[in-house]
Structure formats: structure tokens, C-alpha cells
Amino acid sequence: MIRKLNRKDHRVVFSFLKQEPSLNLFIIGDIEAFGYEQEFQELWGDFDEDGALRAVLLRFYDSYIPYAPGEFDIEGFAKIMRNTAHSVRLSGKTDLVAAFEPLLPLGKKRVTYFCECNEIIFPEVESRYEIKQATINDVDRIIELRSRIAEFSVLPSSRDMLVKSLETNTGRTYYIEEDGRMVSSVSTTAENTLSAMVVGVCTDPNDRQKGYASEIMKRVIQDYIRSGKTLCLFYDNPSAGRIYKRLGFSDIGMWTMYG
Structure with a gap:
């Protein structure tokens, strides 16, 4: 029933x-x-x-x-x-x-790997970049950064969902900026008492190969693992998967999205 x-x-x-x-x-x-x-x-x-x-x-x-x-x-x-x-x-x-x-x-069907991270395995040293945590005032800049990246599809509901996650503390966004311009960011969503999902890992195409996203990911992992929460993420790019695994993620299954 x-x-x-x-x-x-x-x-x-x-x-x-x-x-x-x-x-x-x-x-x-x-x-x-x-x-x-x-x-x-x-x-x-x-x-x-x-x-x-x-x-x-x-x-x-x-x-x-x-x-x-x-x-x-x-x-x-x-x-x-x-x-x-x-x-x-x-x-x-x-x-x-x-x-x-x-x-x-x-x-449209998309199949990805599903992985999780439960521990910090990298040396915890201070980042060479200033990593900031976004507030509601940064939402439009986050959406604008994502819209500059071909791999991202920014839906009409994307802004509302980002605002709601920040207002309800069910998601966070960390970012790096250069000369006042947001160049890389990593977001989480679905944060609960046990875990959170990493989403929106992105870097402006003109600012890649500088280690921005990896540095932000380390900060995200540190903040969540220290608070006793598991981090999860999807990936379908083997190169990205290798980077995540070097940071402490491991595969736990496959996840399919239609839409």
C-alpha cells in the first residue's frame, strides 16, 4: 500500500x-x-x-x-x-x-559514480589562496560563474535552490576570487546531521590549471570531516575521479539521473 x-x-x-x-x-x-x-x-x-x-x-x-x-x-x-x-x-x-x-x-540519462569521504588523508597546511565562504549576497556571482562554464546547465530554478540552501543551512559555497572576480567555487547541498553532497565544482575556463578547485575541496573536506559528517559526490570523468580519490573519496556505487 x-x-x-x-x-x-x-x-x-x-x-x-x-x-x-x-x-x-x-x-x-x-x-x-x-x-x-x-x-x-x-x-x-x-x-x-x-x-x-x-x-x-x-x-x-x-x-x-x-x-x-x-x-x-x-x-x-x-x-x-x-x-x-x-x-x-x-x-x-x-x-x-x-x-x-x-x-x-x-x-536524458546520465550515469555517474557515487563516492564518499570520511577522513582527512592529506597534509593539513594553510592554503596559498584565500578561500571564502559565500553568503546570500554572493548568489548572483556564483550563478554568473557557473553560466560561464559550458559543462554547467544553469536551470531557471538554480538560483532559488541556491538561495534556499544558504537560508536553511542545507548547503554551503566556498570560493576563490582574483581582483574581485569569482574564479572558482565548490558548493554543497542536502546537508543534514550525517552528511552533505558536493556539487558545483567549477573554475572559470580562463583560470584553470592553478589548483583552485583542489584547494577549495580540501577546505570543504576539512570543515565537514571535523564536524563529524560524511561528504559525498558524483563524478563521471575518470580524471576528476582520480583527483577526488587522492583527496580521500572512495566509490560506493552508481547513481543515475534523468532530466
Whole structure:
């Protein structure tokens, strides 16, 4: 049986999601930050005939993330997502979301490695660059930097989501600037009591090969690991993967995004 989840389900839901806390960091983070009763966020649970929770589906704005460690009502979740007017923006563990491919109008598919970092393995020395932490006043500069980079697709909702993450302390952005111009930044999102996701690792094309992003990543790792949190990230570029692994990340699975 599938039904909407609410605050009364919280203890059961969190116990269920903590089976794989890193893979569920988006769902955990969004529940901790926004709860169960927001216009932009909904959660559904699939319960077996004994009343045990066996799957969860999150809608955050126009994106969906399912989680299930075993069998569940795939068609039931697909029916909920088909109510979306356009192609469904779906993401999750690769083997799980692949089951939805024949059931939904999905967008472009991207498969990435999913990795996590739980310790600081590099020498902790002072950076040769001044690394700053962004505030709400820096949002437009962050978006402007990302828009200068061909690999980034800056969506209409990107600014609103960045503002919301800073306002609710569910994400941070660190950056380096030269002559008052932001040249490199690294953001986190879905920050919760257990973990956070690294996103938006970017450097202006005219300022690459200077080690900016690596220096910012070290600062991000230090801040989060010292506070007892796991850092996670996606990558699909083997060269980037080697850099992340030198900084202490290790692969824990595959993640697919459609949209």
C-alpha cells in the first residue's frame, strides 16, 4: 500500500533511510530541512501487508528520488510520477531507477559514480589562496560563474535552490576570487546531521590549471570531516575521479539521473 508520509511516520522513515545513509542523503537532508508538509516537497511510503515500510519516494520541486532496498510497488510509484506534466526528472541508485525506464517519460540519462569521504588523508597546511565562504549576497556571482562554464546547465530554478540552501543551512559555497572576480567555487547541498553532497565544482575556463578547485575541496573536506559528517559526490570523468580519490573519496556505487 502506498500513502503520503507525514510527521507521525518520521521515526520509522529515518530508521529505514539510515540503512544506507550516504545514498539517502538527499532524502534525509530534505526531510530534516523542510519536513513533510511543504508545497514544493512531498513524500510517499510503500508499506507491505504487515505494515512495514519497504520503499520511499521523494518529490522535491520537479525532481523525484525513490529508495528501496528490495521489492516494492514500482508501478504505484510510477503512477505518482506520471502526474508530472513534462518528462520526469528522476534520480537514484542505478539498479533501482533502471526499473522505471519502461514506465515513465524520462529525459536524458546520465550515469555517474557515487563516492564518499570520511577522513582527512592529506597534509593539513594553510592554503596559498584565500578561500571564502559565500553568503546570500554572493548568489548572483556564483550563478554568473557557473553560466560561464559550458559543462554547467544553469536551470531557471538554480538560483532559488541556491538561495534556499544558504537560508536553511542545507548547503554551503566556498570560493576563490582574483581582483574581485569569482574564479572558482565548490558548493554543497542536502546537508543534514550525517552528511552533505558536493556539487558545483567549477573554475572559470580562463583560470584553470592553478589548483583552485583542489584547494577549495580540501577546505570543504576539512570543515565537514571535523564536524563529524560524511561528504559525498558524483563524478563521471575518470580524471576528476582520480583527483577526488587522492583527496580521500572512495566509490560506493552508481547513481543515475534523468532530466
